[in-house]
Amino acid sequence: MDFLASIENSGLMTWLRESPSVLAYPTLLAFHTFGMAFLVGSSSALALRCLGVARDLPLGPMNGLFSVVHAGLWVSALSGLLLILIDARTFLTMPAFYIKMAAIVGALVLMWSLRAEVFARAGATTVAVSHKGRVQAATMLVLWLVATTAGRVTAYAPFIGWETAGAVLVTTIVLLAGVWVVSRLMRPAHPVSSRSSVHKAV
Amino acid sequence: MLESVLRYILDWPVVVEFFRSYAWGWPLMETAHFVGLTLLLGIVGFFDLRLLGLAKGLPVAPLRKLLPWGVFGFVLAVSSGLAFVFGVRANISIHPYEVLINDVFLQWKLVFLGLAGLNLFAFYKTGMSKAVDDLGPGDDAPPLAKVIAGASLVSWIGVVYFGRLIPWGQFSAQ
Known part of the structure; x- marks a missing residue:
């Protein structure tokens, strides 16, 4: 704890935490948000493709998106490390923080397995995703939601965090049910025509 | 005149009451806001980057079918964002109209949001x-x-940048 306290009290950490400039702490938080948006957002786009959204999109060239995913990972990891060091004793004794870290590690492992399973080996016109790939994609999305929620509730008391987690779960189920209903309603009346467009794209 | 209209429509006592009654309400909306902006930036950003030359092997027409999920993210972010505005008195005891006219970061955010909208309009209008x-x-x-x-x-x-700075803006004139 003494070691953590001395890091917290170092000049850089004190400046980042206490400077009235919005270029200090608020900008650091904004970088963490950008990192999250590109890491989680881009890898979620890859996962949605695996789960059947935009199913005519060839998988091989999507591999190029991993450069954006990895840039997002670096930005969020480095900004995240500074955010921990600014207030190390608070974060490192907080259950929500460890839940977030475990969810991130799980999501990253799944993301790289998904790359090996689906994107790295796909050709320029491949569109079929294996069952294993779909399971990896769905699990990764769940873990990203857990990580995002846990990260957000680090700003609240633990019992509010758990209540929020329950509310996020219920809201997610309701919204996904709504998306499912809307997608059923918007499905074209003649499935034959949507099949022919698949062949055209391939 | 405009002030009284804005004062009336920006403050929703029922939303304030909801946030006051349920401690999980505000963090739920924050989580929805983050999930929304992540989907929006991740998917719309992917589309923009393809046009700029990243992952060029992708045909654009099929890529468009991912965009409804970006729109879903936008709707999530706007709905939760409006909840923050309508219910802000539960959090800082200041009328949302005061925050709107005093917080420069909120104003910058709205300017960039307007630019994003005009840009989208130009995307269609220019063919x-x-x-x-x-x-x-x-x-x-x-x-x-x-x-x-x-x-x-x-x-x-x-x-996103100016949105993240909003809590550090000035909320009321003093």
Whole structure:
């Protein structure tokens, strides 16, 4: 704890935490948000493709998106490390923080397995995703939601965090049910025509 | 006149009451806001980057079918964002109209949001929306489509940056 306290009290950490400039702490938080948006957002786009959204999109060239995913990972990891060091004793004794870290590690492992399973080996016109790939994609999305929620509730008391987690779960189920209903309603009346467009794209 | 209209429509006592009654309400909306902006930036940003030349092997027309999930993210972010405005008195005891006219970061965010909207309008109005649909694997987007894609990335990043700064703005005149 003494070691953590001395890091917290170092000049850089004190400046980042206490400077009235919005270029200090608020900008650091904004970088963490950008990192999250590109890491989680881009890898979620890859996962949605695996789960059947935009199913005519060839998988091989999507591999190029991993450069954006990895840039997002670096930005969020480095900004995240500074955010921990600014207030190390608070974060490192907080259950929500460890839940977030475990969810991130799980999501990253799944993301790289998904790359090996689906994107790295796909050709320029491949569109079929294996069952294993779909399971990896769905699990990764769940873990990203857990990580995002846990990260957000680090700003609240633990019992509010758990209540929020329950509310996020219920809201997610309701919204996904709504998306499912809307997608059923918007499905074209003649499935034959949507099949022919698949062949055209391939 | 405008002030009294805004004062009336920006403050929703029922939303304030909801946030006061349920401690999980505010963090739930924050989580929805983050999930929304992540989907929006991740998917719209992906589309913009393809137009700018990343992952060029992708044909653009099928890529468009991912965009409804970006729109879903936008709807999530706007709904939760409006909840923050309508219910802000539960959090800081200041009328949302005061925050709107005093917080420069909120104002900058709205400016960038307006730019993102105008840019989207230009994307359709200039015919670029139709033109990019013909881009097959390996095809380069027209220069104007690239400018619009770049402007889209810049304006959404501006929206998120100034949005994140809002809590550090000045909430009321003093």
